Structures are given as structure tokens and as C-alpha cells.
Amino acid sequence: MVGEGILKGLAETARNFFGSYVSKERLTTVQYPEQRLPRIEAARSFPFLVYDGSDWQQGMRCVGCQICEKECPPKCILIEKSKDKKPDAVGKQQFYPAVFDIDISVCMSCQICVEVCPFDAIKMDVDVDLPTDNRFAGLLLDKQQLAKSNEYYHGIHPTEAAAVDAALAAERAKAQAKKPAAATPPAAPPSAAPVPEAQPVGGESK
Amino acid sequence: MSVTAYPTTPPILEPAADGSETQLLEISMGPQHPSTHGVFRMNVVLDGERVVKLKPVFGYLHRNHEKIAENETYLGSMPYTDRLDYICSITNNWAYALAVEKLAGIQVPERAEYLRVITGELTRLQNHASLIGFLLQDMGSSGTPLMYAFRERENILDLFEALTGSRMMCNYMRFGGCRVDTPAGWLEQAQKVVTEFPRFLDEYENLLVGNEILMERTQGIGVLSPELAIDSAISGPMARASGVNYDIRKVDNYSIYSRFSFRVPLGSHGDVYDRYMIRFLEMRESVKILNEAMRDIPAGPIVDPKMRIRGFRPKPGEAYGRIESPKGELGFYLISDGSTNPYRYRVRPPSLINLTVLEDLCLGVNVADVVAILGSIDIVLGEVDR
Amino acid sequence: MDLETIKSTLEANVPDCRLEVIVNPSPSGQHSLLVDAEHAFAVASFLRSSAGFNYCSNVTGIDWPAKELSEKVKVKKIVDGVETEIDEVSKTMIPGCLEVVYHLFSMSEKIGPLPLRMRTQDRAEGVHLPSLTPVWRSAELQEREVFDLFGVVFDGHPDLRRLLMWDEFEDHPMRRDYVNPDDYEYEPTAHDDVLQRANQHRSTVGER
Incomplete structure (x- = not known):
């Protein structure tokens, strides 16, 4: 009968x-800005820099090695290495980035910077509410805007952050064990308290 | 160099029987036409409603992907391949990884192969589901069927997000394996989606397969003969709808496809209806593969432990690697000169090559059917224009 | 059917054709067949009709600019009446060419890929090659792409126009000596070659 297929479809x-009135599976619409789906843990948006402790300048894990700058496919990272050194998360004297900019209008969220970073210093954020009225400066994130605490990292990617912390702790233990007991002055405590002696932070006031 | 110019003034036809002068009408469909699947343009010459000439115009989305890749490291091109056919980024990653693995002779661990098959077949499911939704939308059943298809697609994209961190730009494969292992509970979640998928297929078939209007619009329209399909290297579901038994999963036996029992559905007419139906049948076969893969997946490493992520330099040489992507044969041709960047990087885009026969399919049909034919070819402009 | 068999069959069936097997050192083992432009059409037709290669999957171009090979050679020379051995650098120019590769498969025998290569005489005037579109229709759009991006002119192509660039465009962007137009856009994170380009732009155009 002609029309049978149409009737079947209409049924x-x-x-x-x-x-959709009775089954949740058939009613999938979410009233977006007011109502949001639970966030998926692995989700990623743009990179940020992790720091330990409470002071973002002292605790920053990044040592300005510029590997991510070189490996970034669209070249959206700009790093200028510092002239002086300061103790890093493991307690070693390290350089730090004097300038660390990410242009998120160019970034394509591929997370290759995260993969190549040997210091677990750069990780992917989940924030997507980043609209701004300035196309250039508004989308250029500097070091301070990029710095987010380790607690924040634990909040957004708990499983991954726990694994990173465990790996870092193991590395620290190894570094401590290697050190001759009383030969050198003890390294600064890695993450907990702010580092005692203040380092000159030239070019960092932003 | 001579450039053949496109004729600008359509010729005047013979006067009609009543003495009135008629003229061919030249129209430009696209590049902003809603049913050209992006910025695709066709210069169509019409005699009344009938198409007498059709010239596709490409390049509105051209960004010279190949040149970009030649200035990137091997790894650096991986996220760019996501943007070729942005509906199925995982199969793009796979084809590129496969070509590099051929070039450098890298082995892939067992678990990574299974993960590749699982994510690849999930990609096929969501590509075909959205394609049939788009096709029906193109033919005027606005909204409902597309939204039903998208409802299912969302479930699969959620799986991709949980695994890779991104819904569409997955950037999941690495040379010699995959980037991350499955998070806890992911396989169970995926199994649930796959188990429920056939119910959606049944529902969708009830919805429209027997629909008389759909049959009228699609049967006998845009017939592609198997000879022309082979001659033009048409691949994927489009070739199989014409009865060409060529599925690279069966022919090349790449990865671990020889371990799964699945059939290759073939069409017999090669019209739009066959191309539409073949996607349903392929999805049912993909569900079979997925069930077997998720049953058998072993534990183990997900990437070749010898591979370093930085400083990858394959020895000089070249390789052509291809897979059966949801759209057809997706190939990558790489030439290495021993440096960190490929000397030559070429994408064999199935969407573009399947458009070779667009004019042949469209000659003599009504202009409204051009949209249906184009929809049934399944193109993504990110891949056509590169 | 291995490459040597194909080569000898072709030599027997296409008189005077000059074939050369190009060995591919990579683990993929995809060795290719270089054919001279004069006999390429006959060779392709034979491959298609008698050797079963009915599926021409991929067509692409490769640019090989002229390059200088320098080799250190020890030469005996008479310097101040005494014969001494001096290192002398001998330089040889390898002329550039454009190469087109066709990846052929056989659907029935399920073999392939067989990369079939053709080379142009040079990169300026002698860029003509026979079109293989009459043999394999699949080359139609891909040869247009090679014409567009590399500048190889395919004689006998039914509709040789630019494919991806617009008709008025002059250059061939996939050539390795292609110079990017100065369409620099403000980019705050410029470094390395991007920075170099930015500085060049600023010096010629002034601050944006």
C-alpha cells in the first residue's frame, strides 16, 4: 500500500x-548556559602552567627549557629564558621563564606541549569560557594568567594529577638519595613552603 | 600556460515550438549553499530543470595542508590531520600513523591495535550515522532524522572525549601505538553504547527506509556503474554501493582486521538509495567488529616502548600507507630525506577523488537531485580542499 | 608479480621504452618504476589493460630542485715541483626536475602499490608530461592538482585548469622555492622564522 512506509515512519x-516524556534517553536536550552536563575528566581546552605551593612565581615548575616552544605545531608559545637561576620544585637551581606567552587564538589544543614537557610543568586546562573583546591582547595569555596552582590541577584532572605527583615525589626522593648527606646545604623544600631566600625576579612584574 | 576559461554566456537554444526563445541558465550552487556540505561550489548549467553541465569548483577551504606538513616535524603534523576530515579525526590519525610506521618499520603493540580498531570503528559508526542524517536533511526532511542521528553520535563523541580529551580533534594516534590508555570504566561504557546501537539502527530503518517519498527521490538517481567506479578510483561505501567488492580492511589486512569476522556489504544498482542503504549495512558490520574487539582486547603496553616522542627521524625512503576510512581509501604518501620533517607529504583524499564522477552522476537529473547525489557521495570540505 | 617481471614484460611489449627500477631503501619496500615521458602513455595503457593495474589510487608531484653534490676527492698534484696529495672538493650539479608519481593497484590480483614515476626535463620550460587521465579517469582531478601546485603541464588532459588555487594565481605553491607572499598578520608570539618574516614585513611595510 502506498503510504505505508510514511505511516511507519510517523509512528x-x-x-x-x-x-521523551517518560524516558530520559530520548530527551537529550540540555538547556545549556543554565544547565550543564557533568564535565568529562579527560577534557582539554588550552594549556596552563602548574605551580607548587602558594606563590606562583616561586613555585612555577617551568624551567624555560623551550622544548614546548620548539615542538608546538602552530608556534603559539613564546618563551624567554631568565638570566639568573632559582630553585625549582625538586630543589635544583634552575632557570625560569622570564616571559611565557601563549596565544590561544593560534593554539589548537593538541596538547603536544604537555607530552613533550619533561618537567610536568605545562598541562591542559578545561576552561572554555574565554571570550574577550580584544582579539589580540585579550587572547594572549602571559605567565601570570597561565599560572594555576597544583590544587587547581588536582581539581580538574584528579587521576592524572595524582600520577604526576607520585612521579615527581619519586624523582625528588631519588635526587635526595643521590646527594651526599652533609656536603651541600640542603635544598629548598620542594613544594610546600615558599622558598626562603628571595630571588631577584627581574622582568616578571606583570 | 593556457588556462581553459569557463564559458560565461550560456548558448541560446533553438526556438521552442511556440516560437519563444529559450536559453540555458547558468547558476552557481554554493559556496554558501546550505546543502553543499561546506564551501563547495558547482557551476551548473540548466536546461529548464535538467542539468546539462556541471563543473565543481574547489579551493575555498584550501590552506595547503601538505606544505604546512612539510614544514612541521612528523609528530607536529598529527594534530593537523585531525582537521582534514573533521568528522572522523581518528581514522585520519590512523592513516598517517600507518604510513609513518611503514616508512620507519615500527611495530605496534597488540593492545594499541585493538584500541585503534575500536576507535576507528566507532568513528565509522558516527560518520555514517551523521551522513545519513545529513543526506535526509538535504532531501528536505528537515530536522528530525538528523537530530535522531546526532543523538546517537553524541554518545560516541562522549566516548572520544573521555578517552582522548576532545570530541572531534582527537589527536589520538602516535607512531607505534596510541597516546593514552583507556580510563577506568571506558570499555564498559563503550560496550554499552555499542550494544544499544543496533536498536537505533532498527528505529532509523523503520523511520525512513520504506518511505515512499524517499524511494521516489533516491532510486534510479545518480547511477554509478561499477566500470566507471573502478576507472575513477572511487573507494569506500560509494564504490561498494555500485557492486565493486573492494574493502581495504579485507584487501590489505592492515592492523588486525583479519581476526574479525565481518562481511562487506555490496549494492547492486549504484544509485543514491544503494549508497544510503550501504551505510546502514556497514554500521551493522562495524557493530560486529566492535563487539569482537571489545571481547578480545588484551592488557599490555599501548605504544612501542622504543619510540621517543621527540627527535623522530626516519631513514631516507618513501612509503604509501592507506586505510579504509569511513569515506573511502585514505592514503598518506611520505618521502623522508632523513631529517625531522618529511620531504614530501601527500594526502590521498577520498572525498576529492570520489567527486571525480560528480558531473557524470548529475547529467540529466533535476537540479534538486544534485543535492541528493552530492549528499550521498559523503564529502567533507576540509579534506576536499586541504 | 614482482617489479623485475613487470619491467621485463613491459620491455617486451612496449618497444623502445626506457624503464628503470628505483630502489626504495625504507622498510616499506615499495620500489618504483621510472618510465620515460615518451613511452609513459603506452606503458600505462599496457599496465592497465594487460597487467591488471586497473585502480590508480594516488597521483602526486614531487619537486626536486637542482642541488649541488660536493665530494672530497684526493688528487695528486704537482705543487712547487713536488708531487703531493691534496684534498679537492669536486662539485657536481644534479639538475632539478619535477616528478609525478602514480600509485597503481590491481583490484583483481589484490597487489600493489606499484609507484609509477615520470620526470620532467627541468623545472622551467620542459615541464610537459603526457596525461594519463585517458588511461585512468581517477587522475583527472589529481593531475589538475599537480598542475596547480607544482606546475607540471599534462599534455592530453581533457580539462587542465587550476584546481585549488584561483585561475589568476601565478605561482605554484608546492614548489620548494616558492616564496610566501608578504601577507604577514600580527602575531604576538612570533619567534624563529615567523619572527624573521615579521621583521622583514616591518622593514618593508612599516609597523602594521
């Missing part, structure tokens, strides 16, 4: 329409 739409 299907009717089933979906009335079904």
Missing part, C-alpha cells in the same frame, strides 16, 4: 515524541 516519530 516512529510519535514514539520518540511521547517517549
Whole structure:
């Protein structure tokens, strides 16, 4: 009979329409800004820099090695290495980035910077509410805007952050064990308290 | 160099029987036409409603992907391949990884192969589901069927996000394996989606397969003969709808496809309806592969432990690697000169090559059917224009 | 069917054709067949009709600019009446060419890929090659792409126009000596060659 197929199809739409009143699976619409789906843990948006402790300048894990700058496919990272050194998370004297900019209008969220970073210093954020009225400066994130605490990292990617912390702790233990007991002055405590002696932080006041 | 110019004034036809002068009408469909699947343009010459000439115009989305890749490291091109056919980024990653693995002779661990098959077949499911939704939308059933298809696609994209961190730009494969292992509970979640998928297929078939209007619009329209399909290197579901038994999963036996029992559905007419139906049948076969893969997946490493992520330099040589992507044969041709960047990087885009026969399919049909034919070819402009 | 068999069959069936097997050192082992432009059409037709290569999957171009090979050679020379051995650098120019590769498969025999290569005489005037579109229709759009991006002119192509660039465009962007137009856009994170380009732009155009 001509029209049978059409009727069959309409029965299907009717089933979906009335079904949406009873079955959650058929009603998938979310009233977006007011109502949001739970965030998926692995989600990623743009990179940020992790720091330990409470002071973002002292605790920053990044040592300005510029590997991510070189490996970034669209070349959206700009790093200028510092002239002086300061103790890093493991307690070693290290350089730090005097300038660390990411242009998120160019960044394509591929997370290759995260993969190549040997210091677990750069990780992917989940924030997507980044609209701004300035196309250039508004989307250029500097070191201070990029710095986020380790607690924040634990908040957004708990599983991954726990694994990173465990690896870092093991590395620190190894570094401590290697050191002759009383030969050198003890290294600054890695993450907990702010580092005692203040380092000159030239070019960092932003 | 001579450039053949496109004729600008359509010729005047013979006067009609009543003495009135008629003329061919030249129209430009696209590049902002809603049913050209992006910025694709066709210069169509019409005699009344009938198409007498059709010239596709490409390049509106051209960004010279190949040149970009030649200035990137091997790894650096991986996220760019996501943007070729942005509906199925994982199969793009796979084809590129496969070509590099051929070039450098890298082995892939067992678990990574299974993960590749699982994510690749999930990609096929969501590509075909959205394609049939788009096709029906193109033919005027606005909204409902597309939204039903997208409802299912969302479930699969959620899986991709949980695994790779991104819904569409997955950047998941690495040379010699995959980037991350499955998070806890992911396989169970994926199994649930796959188990429920056939119910959606049944529902969708009820919805429209027997629909008389759909049959009228699609049967006998845009017939592609198997001879022309082979001659033009048409690949993927489009070739199989014409009865060409060529599925690279079966022919090349790449990865671990020889371990799964699945059939290759073939069409017999090669019209739009066959191309539409073949996607349903392929999805059912993909569900079979997925069930077997998720049953058998072993534990183990997900990437070749010898591979270093930085400083990858394959020895000089070249390789052509290809896979059966949801759109057809997706190939990558790489030439290495021993440096960190490929000397030559070429994408064999199935979407572009399947468009070779667009004019042949469209000659003599009504202009409204051009949209249906184009929709059934399944193109993504990110891959056509590169 | 291995490459040597194909080569000898072709030599027997296409008189005077000059074939050369190009060995591929990579683990992929995809060795290719270089054919001279004069006999390429006959060779392709034979491959298609009698050797079963009915599926021409991929067509692409490769640019090989002229390059200088320098080799250190020890030469005996008479310097101040005494014969001494001096290192002398001998330089040889390898002329550039454009190369087109066709990846052929056989659907029935399920073999392939067989990369079939053709080379142009040079990169300026002698860029003509026979079109293989009459043999394999699949080369139609891809040869247009090679014409567009590399500048190889395919004689006998039914509709040789630019494919991806617009018709008025002059250069061939995939050539390795292609110079990017100065369309620099403000980019705050410029470094390395991007920075170099930015500085060049600023010096010629002034601050944006």
C-alpha cells in the first residue's frame, strides 16, 4: 500500500515524541548556559602552567627549557629564558621563564606541549569560557594568567594529577638519595613552603 | 600556460515550438549553499530543470595542508590531520600513523591495535550515522532524522572525549601505538553504547527506509556503474554501493582486521538509495567488529616502548600507507630525506577523488537531485580542499 | 608479480621504452618504476589493460630542485715541483626536475602499490608530461592538482585548469622555492622564522 512506509515512519516519530516524556534517553536536550552536563575528566581546552605551593612565581615548575616552544605545531608559545637561576620544585637551581606567552587564538589544543614537557610543568586546562573583546591582547595569555596552582590541577584532572605527583615525589626522593648527606646545604623544600631566600625576579612584574 | 576559461554566456537554444526563445541558465550552487556540505561550489548549467553541465569548483577551504606538513616535524603534523576530515579525526590519525610506521618499520603493540580498531570503528559508526542524517536533511526532511542521528553520535563523541580529551580533534594516534590508555570504566561504557546501537539502527530503518517519498527521490538517481567506479578510483561505501567488492580492511589486512569476522556489504544498482542503504549495512558490520574487539582486547603496553616522542627521524625512503576510512581509501604518501620533517607529504583524499564522477552522476537529473547525489557521495570540505 | 617481471614484460611489449627500477631503501619496500615521458602513455595503457593495474589510487608531484653534490676527492698534484696529495672538493650539479608519481593497484590480483614515476626535463620550460587521465579517469582531478601546485603541464588532459588555487594565481605553491607572499598578520608570539618574516614585513611595510 502506498503510504505505508510514511505511516511507519510517523509512528516512529510519535514514539520518540511521547517517549521523551517518560524516558530520559530520548530527551537529550540540555538547556545549556543554565544547565550543564557533568564535565568529562579527560577534557582539554588550552594549556596552563602548574605551580607548587602558594606563590606562583616561586613555585612555577617551568624551567624555560623551550622544548614546548620548539615542538608546538602552530608556534603559539613564546618563551624567554631568565638570566639568573632559582630553585625549582625538586630543589635544583634552575632557570625560569622570564616571559611565557601563549596565544590561544593560534593554539589548537593538541596538547603536544604537555607530552613533550619533561618537567610536568605545562598541562591542559578545561576552561572554555574565554571570550574577550580584544582579539589580540585579550587572547594572549602571559605567565601570570597561565599560572594555576597544583590544587587547581588536582581539581580538574584528579587521576592524572595524582600520577604526576607520585612521579615527581619519586624523582625528588631519588635526587635526595643521590646527594651526599652533609656536603651541600640542603635544598629548598620542594613544594610546600615558599622558598626562603628571595630571588631577584627581574622582568616578571606583570 | 593556457588556462581553459569557463564559458560565461550560456548558448541560446533553438526556438521552442511556440516560437519563444529559450536559453540555458547558468547558476552557481554554493559556496554558501546550505546543502553543499561546506564551501563547495558547482557551476551548473540548466536546461529548464535538467542539468546539462556541471563543473565543481574547489579551493575555498584550501590552506595547503601538505606544505604546512612539510614544514612541521612528523609528530607536529598529527594534530593537523585531525582537521582534514573533521568528522572522523581518528581514522585520519590512523592513516598517517600507518604510513609513518611503514616508512620507519615500527611495530605496534597488540593492545594499541585493538584500541585503534575500536576507535576507528566507532568513528565509522558516527560518520555514517551523521551522513545519513545529513543526506535526509538535504532531501528536505528537515530536522528530525538528523537530530535522531546526532543523538546517537553524541554518545560516541562522549566516548572520544573521555578517552582522548576532545570530541572531534582527537589527536589520538602516535607512531607505534596510541597516546593514552583507556580510563577506568571506558570499555564498559563503550560496550554499552555499542550494544544499544543496533536498536537505533532498527528505529532509523523503520523511520525512513520504506518511505515512499524517499524511494521516489533516491532510486534510479545518480547511477554509478561499477566500470566507471573502478576507472575513477572511487573507494569506500560509494564504490561498494555500485557492486565493486573492494574493502581495504579485507584487501590489505592492515592492523588486525583479519581476526574479525565481518562481511562487506555490496549494492547492486549504484544509485543514491544503494549508497544510503550501504551505510546502514556497514554500521551493522562495524557493530560486529566492535563487539569482537571489545571481547578480545588484551592488557599490555599501548605504544612501542622504543619510540621517543621527540627527535623522530626516519631513514631516507618513501612509503604509501592507506586505510579504509569511513569515506573511502585514505592514503598518506611520505618521502623522508632523513631529517625531522618529511620531504614530501601527500594526502590521498577520498572525498576529492570520489567527486571525480560528480558531473557524470548529475547529467540529466533535476537540479534538486544534485543535492541528493552530492549528499550521498559523503564529502567533507576540509579534506576536499586541504 | 614482482617489479623485475613487470619491467621485463613491459620491455617486451612496449618497444623502445626506457624503464628503470628505483630502489626504495625504507622498510616499506615499495620500489618504483621510472618510465620515460615518451613511452609513459603506452606503458600505462599496457599496465592497465594487460597487467591488471586497473585502480590508480594516488597521483602526486614531487619537486626536486637542482642541488649541488660536493665530494672530497684526493688528487695528486704537482705543487712547487713536488708531487703531493691534496684534498679537492669536486662539485657536481644534479639538475632539478619535477616528478609525478602514480600509485597503481590491481583490484583483481589484490597487489600493489606499484609507484609509477615520470620526470620532467627541468623545472622551467620542459615541464610537459603526457596525461594519463585517458588511461585512468581517477587522475583527472589529481593531475589538475599537480598542475596547480607544482606546475607540471599534462599534455592530453581533457580539462587542465587550476584546481585549488584561483585561475589568476601565478605561482605554484608546492614548489620548494616558492616564496610566501608578504601577507604577514600580527602575531604576538612570533619567534624563529615567523619572527624573521615579521621583521622583514616591518622593514618593508612599516609597523602594521
